[in-house]
Amino acid sequence: MSFEALLVALDYGAVLIFALTGALVASRAQLDPVGFIFMAALTAVGGGTLRDLILGREAVFWIEHPSYVLMAAAAALLVFWTAHLIESRYRLLVWLDSVALAVAAAAGAGVAMESGAGPVIVVIMGIVTGTFGGLMRDVVGNEVPLVLKQGQLYLTAAFGGTFTAALLNWFGFRQGEALIACAAVVWILRAGSLIWGWKLPVYRPRPPRGPG
DSSP: OOHHHHHHHHHHHHHHHHHHHHHHHHHHTTOOHHHHHHHHHHHHHHHHHHHHHHHTOSSOHHHHOTHHHHHHHHHHHHHHHHGGGOSOHHHHHHHHHHHHHHHHHHHHHHHHHHTTOOHHHHHHHHHHHHHHHHHHHHHHTTOOOGGGOTTSOSHHHHHHHHHHHHHHHHTTOOHHHHHHHHHHHHHHHHHHHHHHOOOOOOOOOOOOOOOO
């Protein structure tokens, strides 16, 4: 598979999985079908849209290819008719989001590589693409944003994977191999956080010192 074909596959994969998570949030909010489509599309293309605008691409990916939005709409309607069959929608949401994070972070890093950006921008664009769609989904759906949940690796997972991709690319590995490694590292870190409680130390404020 060529690098360009891999980027397209990653973008479609991220859009599809993020759309499913957006529709699951819509089901928890008990929205109508149009609300499902809105939440799915917002989640699916949010991060990629911001990425393309920041990088100054000629056209935002879903405007150039509306099939991305149509796929998100189809995923939303699928969840609308089947969500009641799922025993724990939140658990499914969290695990689907972990896959979407991994795929979207790799897609964002790949688009930055394709544009000729340096390692720092590759990392930033991977994190933006992987996290902003889910952040908008949770804020609009009145959910606690997964990206801000204390004691879980989320931004750290996205950073770890995109840093790996940038490092491998800098050392001369093929870009496709770097993106696959990126997705794997992101998902392993996120899954490890969910299963085994992997986390970084969090800030603990100290009480103010008394006078004197």
